[in-house]
Amino acid sequence: MNTTAPVSRRSFLKSSAAAIAGCCVAAQSKDEPAPKRKVIVGAHPWVYAATQPKYDITPVLPQIFADMSYAGLDGIELMHTALLPDDAVERISELSRKHKLAVIGMSFGGAMWDRAKHQEILDDAAKTIPRLAKLGGRTLGASVGAVKWGKKVLKTPEQLDAQAELLRKIIAICEKHGVVLNLHNHTYEVENELHDLKGTLARIPDVKLGPDLNWLVRGGVDPVAFIRQYGKQIVFLHLRDQNKDGRWSEALGEGDMDYAAISAALREINFSGDAVIELAHERDFKPTRPLRESLKMSREFVRKTLGY
Template identity: 30%
Template structure:
């Protein structure tokens, strides 16, 4: 398994503000210096990187600039991450247009994978039909990804309708999309990451690693929280997954490069 890192830690994540009035433009974006992020990730010893769709879109009109940066740092663009509400019929076509745009960009820059999160929680509460809508939309995401030569996976996430183990079971039964376990989000949603990976071994297509502390709540570099990564890595291996392991730390109080080094040293020790 190769090790990669998400650029999110450099500046944290924002949503493109034009998306407030134009859903098709509601990209995710890491709000920091992408060149610095890639150079820090490479210096920490990682081989790959994951980007948000908005950061990839910044290079749509100058693709050689990103290709040169990846070449200089020796990094592979592994995956592009996007997300959507997926349950509102009127805006779904524009959301899927944006997913298709993310897939186009991922393929342009040589990525292997498209990762999506989402499934909105309504103010009035979640209905069973919302899972049907989400499942159907995620199957369309699979079709979009396959047209671009990519593998699609779904990332359960806090604040969506797929937080808890029961909610994960519900959507896994209603879509054929791959599973991207995010270790901290699964734990924060009340699950055991290793157990959930073992529950869906044939669906694991991508892996996000981050540590977690429940009280006070925090996402942390690997080895600094409460998660059992020896068991998590064992579960990943038992699933027969031998692809990329992506560290995806949402934020860090100190230098993001330091966080990347902490997690890399931990993984090197764990993987032996």
């Protein structure tokens, strides 16, 4: 016996329209882009390393973590040498918990163009990348090394081949541990019309980029143009500033670089990677304030100018 009430034509049309509308909303939601990832703002400890014997930050890591936490930063990009000691993971993990400062990743460099150095560099990568992953780090900023620091010596095709060969091996280790490698730059990679960088990109076209915007300027490259040209591959940024005389400013935002234009370019490419403040000072520079205050000022400048 059928006990279902008869459905009128009007009721049928109303329910059908609602169902179709629901399907359309679902389809629209599916097609909409995912929410943009929050840009993590951290700092690199080079400015501390520069005053340490052999640039070893291990003895001053407690101060570094305390200062960066005080400055309101989200995380730290370590130097890979800090992960070489056998007790590094335990010590750094405790500092990270104590100061509520995440480990974002690490910088990593070597003379990758020199095959004689490959095994030594690869051994360091194999040791430090798993340790980085244990700390929650997920990025590695790779510097491939200059043939002669301070000299504009172009790498040969054979040297660029060697460089790319080692990078592929390091990328494979990174992928195994959930870490993304990006190419960091100083001046030598981007001078001479980006000879070094283009040599790497010709051999590893899909490698990610982590440009240091100030080194771009010092290498004669417009950072805004670079961001627009390579935006699809940029997953990481190093931020620093310099004065009109070419010397580094004490804090980010106190110099003459056009970060308003840089901010506009980053919005154009919908940048959603990590942005790391890396302060540096000339050897004869005399600080006017504690480093933690310069980091705090730099963090606030990033918030106000870049919106991160």
